[in-house]
Amino acid sequence: MTTATTARTGLWLIGARGSVATTTIAGRAALAAGLTPPTGMVTALPPFAGIGLPELDHVVVGGHDIVDVPLAKRAEQLVAGGVLPHGLPAAVAAELAAADEEIRQPGDDPAADIADFARRHGLHRTVVVNVASTETDPAISTGYATAAIEAGCSYVNFTPATGMRAPGLAERALAAGLPHAGRDGKTGQTLLRAALAPMFAQRALTVRSWSGTNLLGGGDGAALADPAAAAAKNAGKERVLADNLGAVPEGTVHIDNVPALGDWKTAWDHVAFEGFLGARMVLQTIWEGCDSALAAPLVLDLTRLVARAHAAGLAGPVPGLGFFFKDPDAGPAALGDQYQELLGLARTLRAAP
Missing domain, CATH: 3.30.360.10 (Dihydrodipicolinate Reductase; domain 2)
Structure with missing residues (x-):
């Protein structure tokens, strides 16, 4: 029997060969294999146990990026920069190669890429996460937010780009029964x-x-x-x-x-x-x-929480996720109050089917 915990979940990264994305991909593989403790992951704390979050070994990764440097090379560059530990790229080489095969150059129909990814892997749901470098053209990020809605996916904006804040997009996501969260990850x-x-x-x-x-x-x-x-x-x-x-x-x-x-x-x-x-x-x-080591575990946290929110039938801005963002969709501003609201979300998800 497939549950929210064991359902195959997609993580589609915008900026999939950047430092944050590469650290996220390598980190997910290391955690799934038991090679590292979940340091920095909020969802690994006791209040989030047993609330139906997807397990990391059931998460499949793909994405879009304009660069074509292989993930293995990017990972080795991060080792040289002191971001990833020595030996990790070799230990998760198969997972890096598998993710590499699922990274697409941006084209005219990004929603089709995401939908094809979900179909080929038999995914129950997919979370689109924007971790691209800050851009000044709002059309880029709003285009990906639109693509997420068209592909029936939830969306997380970890950047200060416009994303789901463009006129009409949040309403479209709500009407489609899709949760979303943003914006601009709060890491430092x-x-x-x-x-x-x-x-x-x-x-x-x-x-x-x-x-x-x-x-x-x-x-x-x-x-x-x-x-x-x-x-x-x-x-x-x-x-x-x-x-x-x-x-x-x-x-x-x-x-x-x-x-x-x-x-x-x-x-x-x-x-x-x-x-x-x-x-x-x-x-x-x-x-x-x-920054990459601070951001990557939060990307995994948000993927798990938003995927679970989608499975639980939540739509629109997910309450409680302001804890992760500089410019949250709603909720309190103080970090302690935001954490209490996040715990409230955990209670909601625990009670959901």
């Missing part, structure tokens, strides 16, 4: 802001200014060198402050492309705040991390 600086900003608000401390700088390389660094792309990214960083503090405090966010950093990034925040009797104080934080 904004994750920290979502945790810290509520502290100031709840302790009645006045934030006078909040400035930040991001240094990053890789594909995202190059893409975000474009001012329009950077503006879309920064909007989510500002939203978390506005939602938690009531307004965006004085200060700016800079994103600098440093190619030498590769897939690693450094984020610095300077918070000037005021306490009792006007005492002026400062909090400074430095976040150094690997």
Whole structure:
């Protein structure tokens, strides 16, 4: 008997040969084979056990990308950059090759590619996840969101691109009974802001200014060198402050492309705040991390949760998934409140058929 847990689930990645996608594909294979612990995966925590999430060894991967570098080579590049552990590409070579065979160049009918993928593999449902580099042409991401709807698939926008926010698309997804989630995965600086900003608000401390700088390389660094792309990214960083503090405090966010950093990034925040009797104080934080390693487990989490939501009959924006995004579809802004809402989703899914 096929259950939501054992049903074959498709993961269709937009930007399937990028760093995040390659880390996701290699990581899924390693987890399914028991080669690594599920560090960084929220759905591996106890509250999410027994709620019918698809098992990772029942997830089949494909996708679209404009580049043709084989996944095995991309994985070796990530090993050289310190993102993937030595020996992993060889250990999951068969899984990388299988995913490679399912990656298509974008064409005139992406929905047909997705539908063909689902048919050939006998998939019960497929989740389309956008992990492409930030782009300034909304038609690209909205085209893939449209393709997901036309192929009968749920959709996750892990980027700041327009995606399902284009006029009419969310309504189409709801009418088709399809769940979706977005946008812009919360992995570093904004994750920290979502945790810290509520502290100031709840302790009645006045934030006078909040400035930040991001240094990053890789594909995202190059893409975000474009001012329009950077503006879309920064909007989510500002939203978390506005939602938690009531307004965006004085200060700016800079994103600098440093190619030498590769897939690693450094984020610095300077918070000037005021306490009792006007005492002026400062909090400074430095976040150094690997964006691909931070993002990949969340992509797997979202795939499992959205696929389960689809199986449970949920449609439209999935409540509780704001925990994963800078610019969520709905829900609270504080990280702790978002986590409580996510736990509520887990309870809903546990009770669903």
